[in-house]
Amino acid sequence: MDTMNSSISEFVLLGLTNTWELEIFFFFIFLLAYAAIVAGNLLIVITVTFDSLLYSTPMYFLLGNLSFLDMCISTITTPKMVTDFLRENKTISLWGCMAQMFFLHFLGGSEMTLLIVMAVDRYIAICKPLHYTSIMNRRVLMGSVLLSWAVGFVHTMSQMVFTITLPFCGPNIVDNIFCDLPLVLKLACTETYILELLVIADSGLLSFICFILLLISYTVILVTVRRRSSGGLSKALSTLSAHITVVTLFFGPCIFIYAWPFSSFSVDKFLSVFYSVITPLLNPIIYTLRNQEMKAAMNRLRTQHIRSRQTF
Numbered sequence: 001m002d003t004m005n006s007s008i009s010e011f012v013l014l015g016l017t018n019t020w021e022l023e024i025f026f027f028f029i030f031l032l033a034y035a036a037i038v039a040g041n042l043l044i045v046i047t048v049t050f051d052s053l054l055y056s057t058p059m060y061f062l063l064g065n066l067s068f069l070d071m072c073i074s075t076i077t078t079p080k081m082v083t084d085f086l087r088e089n090k091t092i093s094l095w096g097c098m099a100q101m102f103f104l105h106f107l108g109g110s111e112m113t114l115l116i117v118m119a120v121d122r123y124i125a126i127c128k129p130l131h132y133t134s135i136m137n138r139r140v141l142m143g144s145v146l147l148s149w150a151v152g153f154v155h156t157m158s159q160m161v162f163t164i165t166l167p168f169c170g171p172n173i174v175d176n177i178f179c180d181l182p183l184v185l186k187l188a189c190t191e192t193y194i195l196e197l198l199v200i201a202d203s204g205l206l207s208f209i210c211f212i213l214l215l216i217s218y219t220v221i222l223v224t225v226r227r228r229s230s231g232g233l234s235k236a237l238s239t240l241s242a243h244i245t246v247v248t249l250f251f252g253p254c255i256f257i258y259a260w261p262f263s264s265f266s267v268d269k270f271l272s273v274f275y276s277v278i279t280p281l282l283n284p285i286i287y288t289l290r291n292q293e294m295k296a297a298m299n300r301l302r303t304q305h306i307r308s309r310q311t312f
Contacts, residue, residue: 040284070280110152
């Protein structure tokens with residue numbers, strides 16, 4: 001490396017606002033949001049893990065992994081943002097900044113891949129139902145999850161291996177709620193044009209291409225079902241609407257943040273909040289409030305817990 005050659009040891013995060021009244025307001029809002037994110041996603045993970053029916057169902061097994069990734073992504077950014085609302089000096093160490101960027105892209109790349117796996121799962125379940133259990137077996141599921149983590153690791157290493165070697169000796173102000181590559185690269189006191197193009201290609205265009213492919217795959221599913229039966233179309237729409245909503249919520253901010261990060265306009269802080277707070281908060285709501293099987297599994301676990309306590 002050496003970022004040890006850098007003359008600065010920390011970055012300053014400007015956050016959302018400098019107004020004390022708004023900072024107090026945002027502190028309570030995002031503290032409650034983070035508590036809801038952890039509670040909601042953890043509830044899904046626990047339900048899928050301990051309910052044998054859901055755990056053996058590919059869609060819910062993948063959903064449990066998605067909730068775990070959402071919870072981790074929010075944990076990387078939100079607690080720091082919440083505590084900064086109460087601090088006058090909103091700083092993060094150089095290595096803390098690097099670690100934040102590493103895990104954001106690691107988990108983000110993993111979730112991107114997992115969403116593609118979930119789209120494939122829905123395609124097989126709806127378009128090839130007779131072969132679903134044989135194709136989406138336990139070995140394939142475990143391999144798919146491991147693949148998503150491997151893709152995330154390669155994705156983040158392909159960018160961070162160059163970023164950690166950059167010297168930082170000038171301004172250290174990051175105009176955002178967390179460290180991320182587009183803004184941090186601008187602070188390096190060396191030419192980063194090639195690395196900026198790498199970020200655009202690796203994060204921006206990859207997000208855009210994956211998003212388009214996912215929309216095409218869901219369109220193919222709906223067209224296939226419509227040709228077979230009109231009654232199956234409404235059922236497919238009900239099943240896929242949650243997946244399409246989650247895909248849009250995840251890829252939308254990613255595309256805007258990374259596909260056009262080096263324009264004359266600063267990165268929209270709203271998109272950063274949306275990516276790290278809103279999306280992980282909405283996913284449990286989308287998947288649980290509309291899903292009867294998930295509700296039934298939660299009721300079963302609650303009943304089992306009550307009975308076990310009565311036994312003792």
